[in-house]
Amino acid sequence: MNAAIRGFEGIGRRSAGFFDQVGYGSALFAASIYWLLIGWRRRQPVRIRMIFHEMQQIGVAALPIATLLSGTIGLMLAIQSLYSLGLFGAEAYAYIGIALSVAREFSPLIMAILVAGRSGSAIAARLATMTINQEVDALQVMGINPVRYLVTPVVVALALMLPCLAMWANLVSELTAGLYVSASLNSSLGAFVNDSLTVLKTGDIWHGIGKATLFGVLIALVAAVNGSSVSGGAEGVGRVTTWSVVQSICMIVVADMLFAYIATR
Amino acid sequence: MESTEAQLEAQHHIAALRAESTAQRPTEAELMARPKVIEVDHLDFSFGARQVLFDINLDVRAGEIMVIMGGSGSGKTTLLRHLVGLMPPQPGKVKLLDKDMGSLKPNQLMDLKRKIGVAFQFGALFSSMTVAENVKLPLRELTNLEEKTMDIMANLKLEVVNLSGFGDLMPSALSGGMVKRASIARAIVMDPKLLFLDEPSSGLDPVVSSALDDLILKLREAMDISVVVVSHDIDSAFKIADRITVLDQGHILASARVEEIRSSTNERVQNLLNRRSVEAEVDPAEYLRRLTGD
Numbered sequence: 001m002n003a004a005i006r007g008f009e010g011i012g013r014r015s016a017g018f019f020d021q022v023g024y025g026s027a028l029f030a031a032s033i034y035w036l037l038i039g040w041r042r043r044q045p046v047r048i049r050m051i052f053h054e055m056q057q058i059g060v061a062a063l064p065i066a067t068l069l070s071g072t073i074g075l076m077l078a079i080q081s082l083y084s085l086g087l088f089g090a091e092a093y094a095y096i097g098i099a100l101s102v103a104r105e106f107s108p109l110i111m112a113i114l115v116a117g118r119s120g121s122a123i124a125a126r127l128a129t130m131t132i133n134q135e136v137d138a139l140q141v142m143g144i145n146p147v148r149y150l151v152t153p154v155v156v157a158l159a160l161m162l163p164c165l166a167m168w169a170n171l172v173s174e175l176t177a178g179l180y181v182s183a184s185l186n187s188s189l190g191a192f193v194n195d196s197l198t199v200l201k202t203g204d205i206w207h208g209i210g211k212a213t214l215f216g217v218l219i220a221l222v223a224a225v226n227g228s229s230v231s232g233g234a235e236g237v238g239r240v241t242t243w244s245v246v247q248s249i250c251m252i253v254v255a256d257m258l259f260a261y262i263a264t265r
Numbered sequence: 266m267e268s269t270e271a272q273l274e275a276q277h278h279i280a281a282l283r284a285e286s287t288a289q290r291p292t293e294a295e296l297m298a299r300p301k302v303i304e305v306d307h308l309d310f311s312f313g314a315r316q317v318l319f320d321i322n323l324d325v326r327a328g329e330i331m332v333i334m335g336g337s338g339s340g341k342t343t344l345l346r347h348l349v350g351l352m353p354p355q356p357g358k359v360k361l362l363d364k365d366m367g368s369l370k371p372n373q374l375m376d377l378k379r380k381i382g383v384a385f386q387f388g389a390l391f392s393s394m395t396v397a398e399n400v401k402l403p404l405r406e407l408t409n410l411e412e413k414t415m416d417i418m419a420n421l422k423l424e425v426v427n428l429s430g431f432g433d434l435m436p437s438a439l440s441g442g443m444v445k446r447a448s449i450a451r452a453i454v455m456d457p458k459l460l461f462l463d464e465p466s467s468g469l470d471p472v473v474s475s476a477l478d479d480l481i482l483k484l485r486e487a488m489d490i491s492v493v494v495v496s497h498d499i500d501s502a503f504k505i506a507d508r509i510t511v512l513d514q515g516h517i518l519a520s521a522r523v524e525e526i527r528s529s530t531n532e533r534v535q536n537l538l539n540r541r542s543v544e545a546e547v548d549p550a551e552y553l554r555r556l557t558g559d
Contacts (some may be wrong), residue, residue: 042372042375043407044375044406044407129392130391133387133389133392134385134386134387134389135389135390135391135392137351137385137389138383138385138389138391138451140350140351140378141349141350141351141378141381141383141461142378142379142383142402142403142406142407142455143375143376143377143378143379143403143407144402144403144406144407145375149406
């Protein structure tokens, strides 16, 4: 009986904790938008220099690994498409599935997972370390709003750079898939690209960009919530870093499903 | 133009700092004639069910050095966090420079915080920035000064704390005493009216600690600021303080001038001054309640 009560108590506590974090994340998002729009009137503008710095770290520095991953995804999709469509003798239509799935699904999803692991964890670790070392307290007593200084640049940078990475992934995946398909079907890369462009609508590209922007904001907020709620020294930093990646990926997958459902209604 | 003014002002500070400190402790009457710059009224604070501060009443006068002393867990850091606005008073009142911190809007609180400087126990320097960048941070974020002016002001403040030439180093390359001094340089870069120092001498050898005490005295003279120091270093407190407030288990045991604290007949104050450990009085029922969490 006691075990059952403890079990329910645990579920209740975790649920309350989850809603607490969602509320805190929402407040951080609102505060970020506030400082972005109103900060200059409060003599605390969000520095463009810091946004560019974050964009460089999150986006430009991730280009090599993003290229490698998206190239591999393009190849994998081409291989699978040719195999599955080959069962019906429809290999020539592989470009349809590849073009749509890359632009609408794979590029934003894979880039978001990559950025969550690469940058989300780094942001959470940085904020957690700053919290433990009283650097966040130091900002507060100087009269510098920590959300404006630490969180807003990250939110903006992720919201801008993840769509850019997704667009880059579109190009690379299409290219590697096109090379494989054209080589396998003895056709030209130009024909593959042309066919793909006839299938792809502007709405498909916007679908991917919209998702990537949403994922970027989610990664930033999850990292900020985890980083700023750290406790327990170095071990705590490790814990929130891991949690940040796990939560980001879970939220990305759930948001992806919801976004796809709403956008295709 | 801006650069020249900043340079002249800072050179004035440095000249004052290089001169031997000749200031005598103000008399009781002199001290009480000065305006209050900090007022704490009936401040209580609890972490959950555990009360940490009990009915704290305190005032600090303009140009005064007030040392808040107490053993570990006495509540002095929690009190400091209230004084610098990191914790809202609940209930009670904390007034800085005649402004009630509990009733200020967030942007008014931000403005007030520009008039105070805080040096944390472990420095709280930003590890990703050089020492000079750390010192320049408040100027960069809170003013519209030109880069050249900020460089001059940061270098002069570093000179004030004897760290000129160390501006390009990262905080990780500094010794404990240098980190504390760099932290003080950052705290005074905006020329605050109030300076708060959390355990400035902890972890330092006696020579470095004594030099830091001299720096605090000279800063007060040169910049005409009020200083609140949280410390458990008795020698340092007697050297720099105009008044000492002794905290014990969240209560103010005594708040008086140095000589009065030295000659206090309060047993717990004497125990603290003579570094005698005291068995804490434990209420068995309360202890059991805390263990079981009921």
